[in-house]
Amino acid sequence: xxxxxxxxxxxxxxxxxxxxxxxxxxxxxxxxxxxxxxxxxxxxxxxxxxxxxxxxxxxxxxxxxxxxxxxxxxxxxxxxxxxxxxxxxxxxxxxxxxxxxxxxxxxxxxxxxxxxxxxxxxxxxxxxxxxxxxxxxxxxxxxxxxxxxxxxxxxxxxxxxxxxxxxxxxxxxxxxxxxxxxxxxxxxxxxxxxxxxxxxxxxxxxxxxxxxxxxxxxxxxxxxxxxxxxxxxxxxxxxxxxxxxxxxxxxxxxxxxxxxxxxxxxxxxxxxxxxxxxxxxxxxxxxxxxxxxxxxxxxxxxxxxxxxxxxxxxxxxxxxxxxxxxxxxxxxxxxxx
Amino acid sequence: xxxxxxxxxxxxxxxxxxxxxxxxxxxxxxxxxxxxxxxxxxxxxxxxxxxxxxxxxxxxxxxxxxxxxxxxxxxxxxxxxxxxxxxxxxxxxxxxxxxxxxxxxxxxxxxxxxxxxxxxxxxxxxxxxxx
Numbered sequence: 313x314x315x316x317x318x319x320x321x322x323x324x325x326x327x328x329x330x331x332x333x334x335x336x337x338x339x340x341x342x343x344x345x346x347x348x349x350x351x352x353x354x355x356x357x358x359x360x361x362x363x364x365x366x367x368x369x370x371x372x373x374x375x376x377x378x379x380x381x382x383x384x385x386x387x388x389x390x391x392x393x394x395x396x397x398x399x400x401x402x403x404x405x406x407x408x409x410x411x412x413x414x415x416x417x418x419x420x421x422x423x424x425x426x427x428x429x430x431x432x433x434x435x436x437x438x439x440x441x442x443x444x445x446x447x448x449x450x451x452x453x454x455x456x457x458x459x460x461x462x463x464x465x466x467x468x469x470x471x472x473x474x475x476x477x478x479x480x481x482x483x484x485x486x487x488x489x490x491x492x493x494x495x496x497x498x499x500x501x502x503x504x505x506x507x508x509x510x511x512x513x514x515x516x517x518x519x520x521x522x523x524x525x526x527x528x529x530x531x532x533x534x535x536x537x538x539x540x541x542x543x544x545x546x547x548x549x550x551x552x553x554x555x556x557x558x559x560x561x562x563x564x565x566x567x568x569x570x571x572x573x574x575x576x577x578x579x580x581x582x583x584x585x586x587x588x589x590x591x592x593x594x595x596x597x598x599x600x601x602x603x604x605x606x607x608x609x610x611x612x613x614x615x616x617x618x619x620x621x622x623x624x625x626x627x628x629x630x631x632x633x634x635x636x637x638x639x640x641x642x643x644x645x646x647x648x649x
Numbered sequence: 650x651x652x653x654x655x656x657x658x659x660x661x662x663x664x665x666x667x668x669x670x671x672x673x674x675x676x677x678x679x680x681x682x683x684x685x686x687x688x689x690x691x692x693x694x695x696x697x698x699x700x701x702x703x704x705x706x707x708x709x710x711x712x713x714x715x716x717x718x719x720x721x722x723x724x725x726x727x728x729x730x731x732x733x734x735x736x737x738x739x740x741x742x743x744x745x746x747x748x749x750x751x752x753x754x755x756x757x758x759x760x761x762x763x764x765x766x767x768x769x770x771x772x773x774x775x776x777x778x779x780x
Contacts, residue, residue: 359661363672615661616654 317428325426333434337414344602345570346376352610359614380563388559391463398461403557403564406454409447410571416440417578418502418587420594432594433502440501441493444579445486448534451572452478455536455543455553458565462556470552473621474543478534480628485530487636488523491643492516492583505587517584522639524584528605530632531580533624535572538613542621577605682759687742689760690735692778693753699779700754703730707746707755715739716746733775737763 319326350365350373357364365372390399420432437443452475459471493499495516496507508514517524533540544552554565581587581601590597619627663669673680682688692699703720715738721731746755765771 355665358670359664361664361669361671363670363674366674611658611661615657 314424314427314429317425317430322426322428325428329425329430330434333432337419337434338411341411341414341571341574344574345567346380348570348573348606349379349566350376351606352613355607355610356614359611383563384560386559388561389556391556393463394556395461395463398457399556400561402454402458402461403561403568404454405457406451407564407568407571409450409454410568410575413444413447413575414578416443416501417582417598418505419598420588431502432588436500436502438498438500441489441499445482448482448485451568454568458557459553462553464556466550467553467555470543470549470555474536474553477536477540477542477624477628480625481530481533481540481632484628484632484636485527485534487633487640488526488530489583491520491523491639494640494643494647495519501582501587505582505589508586509589512586515584515586515589520584520639520643522635524580526632526636526639527583528580530628531576532609532612533628535569535576537569537573537609539616539619540624541618542624573606573609574602577602577609580605682761686759686761687744687757689737689758689763690746690773690778691756691758691780692733692775693756694779698729699733699775700752701730701733702752702754703728704751706749706751710745710749712743712745713739713741730775733778735773735778737771737773738768
């Protein structure tokens with residue numbers, strides 16, 4: 313067993329391997345973000361007996377590029393009465409946490425580079441889950457700031473709604489995954505993956521089905537996807553917190569939404585479905601699991617109407633939170649006795 | 650409640666299967682309008698000229714006043730329209746002209762792609778209507 317590559321034994325190799333890993337992950341995520349928009353339009357179109365994009369390139373495959381170019385060349389409008397700095401910062405503050413959360417997701421086992429062991433993961437934090445929850449919490453600031461800085465009542469309402477929604481559902485989501493690391497006895501995502509490494513039956517989805525369902529639903533609410541997309545409810549709030557945004561800033565909000573979808577899918581796959589475990593090479597297994605969840609989210613969007621605000625709060629505080637607590641109690645009892 | 654969720658999901662999943670799309674990609678694929686569709690008018694020809702006898706019933710009945718007829722007589726003393734013109738920008742495709750015609754000289758076709766670039770191109774003269 314050779315040594316683990318670290319900054320002390322070969323700094324140059326370590327840094328170049330690190331940069332390569334970051335670039336690869338970033339590129340893959342950006343590509344998935346671009347083509348998730350295409351897949352979403354295509355799948356929802358089909359589900360509503362339409363066709364989705366067909367004109368741009370073969371089967372409409374160039375649609376994401378056309379959309380990106382269009383948004384890039386649009387006029388960038390900053391409202392005169394807005395708070396300029398916060399207005400410019402907000403889209404970045406929502407996109408950056410979405411992207412950097414992926415840093416702790418393990419996407420494979422160990423590979424050997426130049427005689428050293430290199431883990432297929434950007435960094436293995438020993439408090440990985442806390443980091444993920446912290447970044448999810450940071451994401452709220454972007455939306456609240458965008459809503460407030462726009463100086464528009466609809467944006468403000470969207471921002472306030474989203475703050476309330478994310479605070480209520482973060483709690484339930486956080487409590488749902490507590491039961492996972494009660495079983496794994498580690499907060500490191502690599503440790504959690506290793507704890508599920510035995511067979512398919514070792515995956516936490518089988519020992520923690522309730523936590524899995526709770527986490528998927530609450531994280532849907534946390535990333536503001538339908539049926540929980542109240543912050544941008546078109547029918548009542550125009551476009552919610554991104555009403556005043558245009559051009560590339562608007563595109564950043566969309567990228568953040570899809571990046572968040574990928575992050576949530578990847579976290580769910582890591583915590584409950586054994587992460588990169590499976591019949592194919594590690595990264596491909598993880599990608600397949602991520603695609604499965606993305607499809608599920610798109611499918612749900614095509615099927616269910618938006619929940620009402622009081623229903624949302626009722627579910628968050630009176631259904632999901634007690635269920636998550638109950639799950640912790642049961643798991644604790646099973647672990648102890 | 651769970652049962653209803655699954656029911657809803659299965660309906661959308663069913664639509665996802667290929668062959669369930671109802672979209673017609675219009676410029677590439679065109680649907681045939683029904684036989685009773687009221688599209689562009691056509692003057693019915695009869696031997697060497699149009700059937701029309703220039704009786705003025707169609708411009709009289711036309712609610713949009715889009716038909717212009719001027720009567721003339723040929724060498725045998727038969728009445729025929731020297732001018733027969735329909736302004737498609739005014740026409741409302743009600744079909745009253747077809748109903749009013751005593752000799753069935755005018756009918757409506759399934760032609761519905763009537764967009765054009767110039768105002769003059771919407772004025773359908775006798776020659777264009779006879780085609």
